[in-house]
Every structure is written in C-alpha cells, then in structure tokens.
Amino acid sequence: MKIALFATCIVDAMYPRTAQATVSLLERLGHEVVFPAGQACCGQMHVNSGYFKEAHAVVANHVEAFDTDDYDVAVAPSGSCVASVKHQHEMVARRCGDAGLEARAAKVGAKTYELSQLLTDVLGITNAAEQLGSYFPHKVTYHPSCHGMRLLRLEDRQLNLLASVGGIQMVELPQADQCCGFGGTFSMKNADVSSAMNADKAANICGTGAELCSGGDASCLLHIGGGLSRQGSEVGTLHFAEILASTFANPVTVTGDVKLAGSKR
Amino acid sequence: MSSNTFLGMPSLPVFGHGNLNATEPFPKAAHRELGNEQLRANLGHATHTIRDKRLKVVAELPDWEQMRDAGSAIKNATMANLPALLDQFEANFTARGGIIHWARDAQEANEIVTALIRETGETEVVKVKSMATQEIGLNEYLEEQGIAAFETDLAELIVQLDHDKPSHILVPAIHKNRSQVREIFLREMPVVDPNLTDEPARLAEAARTHLRKKFLSAKVAVSGANFGLADTGTLTVVESEGNGRMCLTLPETLITVMGIEKLLPTWQDLEVFMQLLPRSSTGERMNPYTSLWTGVTPGDGPQNVHLVMLDNGRTAALADEYGRTALNCIRCSACMNVCPVYERTGGHAYGSTYPGPIGAILSPLMTGIKSEENSSLPYASSLCGACFDACPVKINIPEILVHLRGEDVDSKRSKVKIPTQMDLMMKGAEWAFSKGSHLGLLEKGLPLGKLAAGRAKVIKRLPGIAGGWTQSRDIPAPPSQSFRQWWDKDHQPSAAVVPGTGTSNSSEGEQA
Ligand code: SF4
Numbered sequence: 001m002k003i004a005l006f007a008t009c010i011v012d013a014m015y016p017r018t019a020q021a022t023v024s025l026l027e028r029l030g031h032e033v034v035f036p037a038g039q040a041c042c043g044q045m046h047v048n049s050g051y052f053k054e055a056h057a058v059v060a061n062h063v064e065a066f067d068t069d070d071y072d073v074a075v076a077p078s079g080s081c082v083a084s085v086k087h088q089h090e091m092v093a094r095r096c097g098d099a100g101l102e103a104r105a106a107k108v109g110a111k112t113y114e115l116s117q118l119l120t121d122v123l124g125i126t127n128a129a130e131q132l133g134s135y136f137p138h139k140v141t142y143h144p145s146c147h148g149m150r151l152l153r154l155e156d157r158q159l160n161l162l163a164s165v166g167g168i169q170m171v172e173l174p175q176a177d178q179c180c181g182f183g184g185t186f187s188m189k190n191a192d193v194s195s196a197m198n199a200d201k202a203a204n205i206c207g208t209g210a211e212l213c214s215g216g217d218a219s220c221l222l223h224i225g226g227g228l229s230r231q232g233s234e235v236g237t238l239h240f241a242e243i244l245a246s247t248f249a250n251p252v253t254v255t256g257d258v259k260l261a262g263s264k265r
Numbered sequence: 266m267s268s269n270t271f272l273g274m275p276s277l278p279v280f281g282h283g284n285l286n287a288t289e290p291f292p293k294a295a296h297r298e299l300g301n302e303q304l305r306a307n308l309g310h311a312t313h314t315i316r317d318k319r320l321k322v323v324a325e326l327p328d329w330e331q332m333r334d335a336g337s338a339i340k341n342a343t344m345a346n347l348p349a350l351l352d353q354f355e356a357n358f359t360a361r362g363g364i365i366h367w368a369r370d371a372q373e374a375n376e377i378v379t380a381l382i383r384e385t386g387e388t389e390v391v392k393v394k395s396m397a398t399q400e401i402g403l404n405e406y407l408e409e410q411g412i413a414a415f416e417t418d419l420a421e422l423i424v425q426l427d428h429d430k431p432s433h434i435l436v437p438a439i440h441k442n443r444s445q446v447r448e449i450f451l452r453e454m455p456v457v458d459p460n461l462t463d464e465p466a467r468l469a470e471a472a473r474t475h476l477r478k479k480f481l482s483a484k485v486a487v488s489g490a491n492f493g494l495a496d497t498g499t500l501t502v503v504e505s506e507g508n509g510r511m512c513l514t515l516p517e518t519l520i521t522v523m524g525i526e527k528l529l530p531t532w533q534d535l536e537v538f539m540q541l542l543p544r545s546s547t548g549e550r551m552n553p554y555t556s557l558w559t560g561v562t563p564g565d566g567p568q569n570v571h572l573v574m575l576d577n578g579r580t581a582a583l584a585d586e587y588g589r590t591a592l593n594c595i596r597c598s599a600c601m602n603v604c605p606v607y608e609r610t611g612g613h614a615y616g617s618t619y620p621g622p623i624g625a626i627l628s629p630l631m632t633g634i635k636s637e638e639n640s641s642l643p644y645a646s647s648l649c650g651a652c653f654d655a656c657p658v659k660i661n662i663p664e665i666l667v668h669l670r671g672e673d674v675d676s677k678r679s680k681v682k683i684p685t686q687m688d689l690m691m692k693g694a695e696w697a698f699s700k701g702s703h704l705g706l707l708e709k710g711l712p713l714g715k716l717a718a719g720r721a722k723v724i725k726r727l728p729g730i731a732g733g734w735t736q737s738r739d740i741p742a743p744p745s746q747s748f749r750q751w752w753d754k755d756h757q758p759s760a761a762v763v764p765g766t767g768t769s770n771s772s773e774g775e776q777a
Contacts, residue, residue: 006473007748009698013708014741016748023756030761035752042696048648050670057699065701091674096669150650151601179605184689190645192296196609197344198737226738229723 001031004071006062006112009041021245021252022077022115029045029123038065039174044084046106047092049185056096059089063101066108073122074112077241079148079216082114087151095130114148115241116157116216128244129166135248137167141210142240143201143224145217146179158216158240165243171208175200182223205235212236214243219225274557281578281631282402283371287616287638291645294614295606301741304440304611311439312602318548319599319655325550326540337659340593343528344583350528351574357498359559365571371401372575377573378403378487378520379410385518385569387412387485393509395489396434397522397575399618403456403487414487415479417508419472426453432612432620435546435598440611442467442736476508486512486567490523491595491668492538493572496531499559500572503542503552519567524575526583526592538595541657578631582663588630592622593658600662603679606645615642622652625716626665634672643669663714689741701749708747718742 003026007019007203023033030146044057062085066074076082086109093102128134141164147153163170181197183185201224207214213228214234215221224235246252287294298304302734307759309757323329343350346704355365361431366381368374374397389408392398392414404425409583416425420438424431429448431437443463450457450468454475488509492501502509502522503538513519513650529535543552599605601621617628618640625646629639684692697703706707718724723739726732734740746754 008705012704012748013711015744016744016751018378019748020751024759027759028761033758035749036701037749038701040701040704041694043698045694046691048667048670049687049691050643050672050674051669051695052671052674054691054695057695061699061701146647146649146651157545170298177651179647179649179651181647183649186644186647187689188733188737189687190292190295190606191736192292192299192605193609193645194647194733195737196299197605222687222741223738225318226734227742229739230725230737 001073001074001091002034002071004034004036004066004074005119006039006066006074006076006081006085007035008076008078008218010222011077014222015218015239016211017252018077018239018241021239021241022075024245025119025241026075026239028132029125032122034071036065036068039075040065040087042081042082042084042161043092044088045184047084047088048183050090052095052159055092056098056101056212057187059092060098060101061091063108066112068105072111073118073133074108075115075118077115077151077216077239078218079114079145079152079154082117083147083151085109085112107148114152114154114216116148116154116161117162118153119244126164128161130164132244133247134164134244136243136246136252137169138211139141139169139171139207139209140238140243141171141173141205141213142176143173143180143213143215143220144176145215148216149177154216155195162214162240165246166248168243171210171230173208173213174204180220180224184219186202187223188263195227198223202227202233206233210235212238214238216240216242279369279576280577280581280633280636281370281400281576283577285578285628285632286401286636287628287642289480289616290612290638290641292615292641294616295645296612298610301511301611302444303698305609307440307442308608309612311436312608314403315436315548317543318425319602322474322544323548324547326544332540333539333657333659335631336541336595336657337590339529339534339537340595340658341590341695342588343497343530344526344592346530347525347583348730350530351525352710354493354495354498354528355574357496357558358493358500358572359498361498362400363498363560366571367415367575368573368575368577374401374522374573374575375403375406376579379412380406381518382412385485386698387417387518387598388599389413389479390485390487390520391479392416392421392765393486393488393512394421394437395487395522396505396618397489397524398487399431401522401575402522403522406417406618415483415749416474416546417476417479417512418504419469419506422472422476423449426450430613431596431733432511433601434596434619434621440613443748466572479548480508480511480515483512483516485518485520486516488513488521490521490527490572490661491542492535494530494532495528496533497559498534499557499631501555503539503554504556505547505553506548507554510554510556514566518569518571519558520571520573522573522575524579526579542595542597545595545599545655546658557593577634581633582627582630585630588626588665590660591623591626591662591665593660594627595658596623597657599655599657600660603651604646605649605651606647606766610645615645617642622646622662622666623660626662626669630663630665631668634669635676639671640676643667643673690730707745708749711743712745714743715745 046055089105181194187194221237423438431441449465607621722742
C-alpha cells in the first residue's frame with residue numbers, strides 16, 4: 001500500500017522522531033511511505049481559537065497537498081489533527097463560502113487515518129511484538145487524549161497496541177479519561193485552569209510509579225511533559241509510535257530527564 | 266404595565282437581560298475561585314459522585330443512545346416549529362382556565378409577576394426551585410417591591426439563607442459542605458435547635474420544620490416548569506423533595522415562569538424525557554416527584570393559574586444557525602458534572618445563572634456575543650468534549666463554543682484597530698502554516714531554539730501571552746533538525762521485516 005504521511009506541525013518541528021517511528025513501522029510492514037512536501041498544519045489552532053478567516057489558507061494548503069490520487073491512505077500520528085482534518089476542514093470551507101474546497105476537504109478527510117486506526121483496522125496489527133518486532137522493557141502508563149477518545153472513538157486501539165509490545169509493563173492511569181488541560185490556546189487564555197488540570201494529571205501519572213507516560217498526541221504529551229518537567233519529576237512522555245518502533249536490537253532512546261533502566265545512553 | 270405583551274417572532278432579535286451577564290472576564294473570576302481550596306474539594310467530591318452514579322444508570326439502558334437521538338430529534342422539531350407550537354400551547358392552556366402572559370425580557374417578566382401577586386393582596390410567596398426566575402432575578406426584584414419570596418428547595422433555601430448565589434443548576438449549594446450548611450442554619454433560621462448536628466437527616470429535618478409553616482399559610486406560589494406540552498396545554502415540574510408538589514397544590518394562586526423553548530409537541534413526547542432527565546441529572550432511574558397540571562380544576566388545587574412565557578434572548582439564540590440547538594437544553598446539569606473546567610472553578614466563575622459548558626454557550630447566545638464580559642465565556646473550555654458525550658439531547662457544545670469564538674473574533678475585528686497579541690500570533694501562524702515551504706524555512710531556526718534552551722535543555726520562560734504556558738510548564742529544547750529536513754537528507758527506506766524476528770532498525774535521526 002502507498003501511504004501518505006501527514007507529520008503535523010508539532011511533530012515535524014518538535015518531535016521528528018515520532019514521525020520517523022511512524023515511517024519505520026509502516027516500512028517494516030512492507031508499505032511505501034510518501035511525504036507530500038507541501039504539507040504544514042491542519043489548522044486546528046486557528047479554528048479552535050475562532051480565527052476562521054486565517055484558518056482558510058491553512059486548510060486550503062493541507063487539502064492542496066493531500067488531494068491527489070498518488071496514495072491509498074493518509075496517516076498522522078495525532079488524534080486531534082486527524083479529528084481536525086475529518087471534522088473541521090469542511091466546516092471552515094463552508095463558513096468561508098468555498099464550496100470547491102469543501103468537497104475536496106471531504107475527500108481528503110475520508111482517506112485520512114490516525115496511526116492506531118490504520119495499524120489496527122486496516123493493517124491488521126494485533127500483536128506488536130510478533131508483527132512489528134516491538135520490544136520495550138519498561139513500566140509505562142497511558143493517557144488517551146480527548147480528541148482520539150471522543151471525536152475519533154479510538155477506544156483501546158492505542159492501549160492494546162502498547163500492551164502487546166514485548167517486555168512492556170503497562171500500569172493503569174487513574175482518571176485516564178480526564179483532559180490534561182492543554183486545549184491549544186486555552187492553555188494561554190485560561191492558564192490557571194489549564195495548569196490546575198495539568199497538575200492533577202501529573203499527580204495521577206506520578207502515582208502510578210511508571211517510568212513514562214505514553215499517548216497518541218504530541219501536543220498533549222508536550223503539555224503533560226512540560227508540567228512534569230517543571231515539577232522536577234523524572235517521569236517523561238513518549239509517543240506510542242516510538243514505543244512500537246523500539247526493538248530489542250535498536251531500543252528507543254529517551255531524551256530529557258527520563259532515565260530508563262537498561263536504555264542505551 | 267406591560268402584561269399580555271405579544272411575542273410573535275420579532276424580526277430583530279431581542280437580547281436577554283438579568284442574571285445572564287458576567288461582571289468580570291472568566292479567567293479573572295476563575296483565578297479567584299481556583300484559590301478557594303474548600304470549594305475545589307467540595308466540588309470535586311460532589312461532581313465525581315454524581316458522575317459515577319450517572320454512568321451506572323445510563324449503562325443499564327441498552328437503548329440509551331437511541332433515546333438521546335429521540336430526545337434531540339423531538340427538541341429539534343420543537344425549535345423548527347416553535348411559533349406554531351406556542352400558539353397551540355396558548356390555545357390549550359387558556360381553554361382549560363389558565364391565563365398566559367408574554368414577557369420579552371427580564372424586566373417585563375418581573376413586572377408581570379409582581380402585578381399578579383399584588384392583585385392577590387399577599388406580601389409573601391413560596392417558591393419552587395426555578396432557573397427562569399433565577400435568570401430574571403425575581404427574588405431580588407420582589408424584595409424591592411416589598412414582597413418576600415421563600416425558596417422551598419433545600420439547596421436553594423441554603424443559598425438564599427446564606428445570601429449567596431447558586432453555583433450549579435441542579436445542586437445550587439454544591440459548593441458548600443454539611444458543616445457549612447449547619448452553620449448557615451444556626452445563624453439564619455429564626456427558630457432552630459441549638460444542638461443541630463451536621464447529619465444530613467438532622468439538617469433536612471430543620472429545613473422541614475422551617476418550611477412547613479410557610480407551606481400551610483402561603484396563598485401564592487411561584488414556580489418554574491420543566492416542560493410545557495403543546496397538544497394539551499399541560500405544565501410539568503420534576504423534582505426530588507416533594508416541596509414543589511406542596512407549592513403546586515396548596516396555594517390558591519400559582520404563577521409559573523417558563524422559557525418559551527421548554528415546549529414539547531405532544532404529551533407522548535414526555536415519555537422520552539422522563540427517562541433522559543433523571544438518569545442524566547441525579548443518576549436516578551426515575552425522579553421522585555413529577556407534577557403535571559392542565560389549567561384549573563374547580564375545587565382542587567390552585568384556582569388562579571398563570572403562566573409567564575419568557576423570551577429574554579431566546580429568539581436571538583434561535584436565530585443563530587449554528588448555536589440554536591443550545592435551546593434544546595433540558596437543564597439536567599450532566600455537562601457541568603463532567604466538565605473539568607467547572608469542576609475546578611465552580612459555577613460562580615461563569616457569572617450567569619447558567620454555569621458550566623451549557624452556560625458558556627447559552628449566556629453569550631442570549632445576551633449577544635458583543636456583551637463585553639460574556640465574550641470570554643466561549644473560551645472557558647479545553648474542548649475536551651466530555652459535555653457533548655454526556656448531554657442527553659446531544660447538544661454539540663464544543664462545536665458551538667468554537668462557533669462563538671469565531672463570532673467573537675469577527676466582532677472584534679471590526680471594532681478594534683490595533684491587533685492583539687493573539688491576532689498577531691494567528692496571523693504569523695497563518696503565514697507559517699499556509700505553505701510547506703514557509704514552515705520549512707522557519708524550521709531552519711530550530712537550532713536557535715536549542716541554543717535558547719541552553720544546558721538545562723528546557724525553556725522556562727516565554728514572553729507575552731505565551732507566558733501563560735511557562736507559568737507552570739517547561740518547553741523542551743527543540744531538535745536540531747525537523748522531520749522534513751531528515752526526510753529530505755537522511756531517509757533511507759528500511760527493509761521490511763520478517764514478523765516475529767524483532768531485528769529491524771528502529772528510527773534513526775536525532776532529536777535533541
Ligand atoms: S446542555 Fe445537555 S447536559 Fe448540559 S444541562 Fe443542558 S441538557 Fe443537560
């Protein structure tokens with residue numbers, strides 16, 4: 001299958017390894033990955049902040065980059081960006097009176113998958129250790145991000161994939177379904193409430209005794225990780241794609257303060 | 266005097282007044298409320314308890330999702346046909362001996378109710394808990410007119426005795442715990458056992474003794490209504506304590522204030538809502554007291570039955586193509602019980618009678634987004650979507666929040682000459698994100714960010730609005746190269762692996 005990667009702006013600029021891991025997983029399964037060079041961002045930040053006029057150019061750019069027959073499906077390692085592509089792009093086009101863009105956005109949205117959706121529903125991965133060679137001998141907890149959970153209804157896809165990684169020890173996160181408080185510009189406009197939400201998330205994570213917290217959304221992980229780091233916690237965050245990409249021969253190395261027992265550093 | 270004002274559907278929306286407006290921006294109010302440890306503890310405990318109860322009883326019904334669809338469909342049909350249904354309701358209510366009054370806004374409604382009470386010659390009324398009368402500030406208005414209104418709902422009574430404001434639409438005293446309630450009773454009840462403890466049963470008993478005299482002597486009652494049934498002209502009040510039932514049946518005069526959106530087309534439609542409402546609000550399978558009355562029954566119950574139909578911004582909300590489904594709300598409070606923002610700030614932070622997620626959309630829809638302080642309400646959400654999942658009539662609250670943010674940004678575009686920091690940030694991001702080449706160009710600066718982060722490898726302080734982020738969160742040092750750069754320079758397609766061998770290469774490249 002020919003798979004187009006939508007790296008998303010945060011992953012592209014801040015977490016390139018998450019996108020590299022995504023590429024590696026798909027190639028290991030024998031698929032061809034392409035990277036539409038014109039891509040930039042899904043426009044979620046503009047839309048969610050009420051800047052529809054500015055969002056139009058961003059959405060148009062995404063649709064331009066991905067509206068081709070040059071690939072079978074598109075994938076992004078981010079639930080909220082996929083939710084934006086699927087649920088917001090048509091709305092933005094409609095509000096800006098751009099019927100042509102609306103139709104093309106619908107087409108792109110229909111072909112776009114979140115990574116765990118693609119792996120589970122399309123590529124039939126049920127056992128990461130067996131089928132992907134995933135190996136990650138660490139104690140991990142997992143935060144399901146709101147958009148993946150509620151807009152995309154990913155259910156336990158990410159968690160199940162993680163649990164099937166060789167050597168991993170998953171520990172349950174109390175109140176996992178509670179929002180971490182990121183919410184894009186909410187974290188700036190309502191910084192106090194956002195910080196209070198993040199503090200509770202961090203306390204729940206630390207209480208599990210996990211070495212790190214995994215999830216499927218780089219921005220939530222940036223938020224949670226930023227809070228943990230400020231509190232001086234040694235617990236870090238890591239995207240599930242990187243854990244799936246980790247193998248016995250080539251274990252993933254984690255940056256920051258996280259000290260993983262036995263990691264090659 | 267403006268009773269019998271004719272509603273019709275005004276061509277220009279009339280915005281609402283009364284207790285709908287915040288007096289300060291949400292972030293400021295939230296900051297203050299967040300500092301109240303006791304409030305947070307009380308709220309967190311209460312919302313989590315009711316949340317769990319709700320989940321349990323909802324899970325019992327295999328057709329819960331279909332029931333939500335039905336509730337949403339009935340309400341959508343009501344809104345699409347509201348003028349005709351209001352006519353039908355009025356004809357039926359009047360034919361059975363009730364009298365209808367139309368009020369365009371809070372002031373008119375208050376004047377109508379006052380005049381009706383004056384006609385009876387009474388100066389005291391008992392009240393059934395009602396959101397509509399909270400919204401119009403009826404109690405305060407009556408007090409100014411020399412009429413005393415006694416709340417009979419336990420929680421509402423607590424709030425009234427404490428000269429406080431409700432902070433939740435179903436549990437108005439949710440921000441207070443038992444020992445606080447005990448103190449209020451000891452301080453404010455004219456006759457109270459000085460040995461009162463904070464056991465719930467003892468507190469309820471004290472309230473009962475306090476209220477009984479009022480019930481038995483009151484000649485006039487004021488109520489709200491949960492539903493009005495158009496095909497029969499029937500009104501409904503749903504409650505759990507029985508105090509409402511006493512108010513609705515004992516006095517001679519009953520004055521009900523109801524928002525025009527509370528109609529259901531038929532008696533039969535009530536079946537759906539009698540299942541949706543109690544499970545969503547109190548986590549009960551069925552609510553303890555449901556009172557229904559259709560006009561006047563000679564010799565039985567109130568003989569003078571009035572209904573004030575309140576607009577107060579509802580037609581304005583109805584005129585909003587994207588926001589109108591907010592009027593489908595049946596005031597169950599499920600959305601606030603699951604909202605992480607409400608859980609931490611409490612209801613007072615929202616200013617309006619309607620707090621939480623529904624308040625964040627309903628208040629600005631009813632007052633207009635241009636109403637200064639209310640324009641901060643649509644931003645009081647991380648858009649996590651828990652409210653939409655919980656809402657029994659499937660109001661897409663996150664979508665309406667985003668719509669209202671758009672309205673706010675557009676309304677300020679035309680007003681404000683100097684762009685705000687947020688405007689500039691969004692403009693800059695529009696440039697960066699509207700072409701892959703632009704983002705690529707910016708990413709060439711990543712090593713600079715890395716430099717800024719220094720040896721600690723984190724950024725601890727950002728200027729301007731971004732400073733909100735670094736108030737409690739670090740930003741990791743950016744990587745030396747972006748994914749895009751790695752892809753162009755270093756990407757070598759990795760070989761497919763034989764499943765199960767676990768020997769493939771993991772991702773290469775460098776990240777910080
Ligand atoms: S918006 Fe929905 S969940 Fe919230 S109070 Fe209204 S009906 Fe209940």
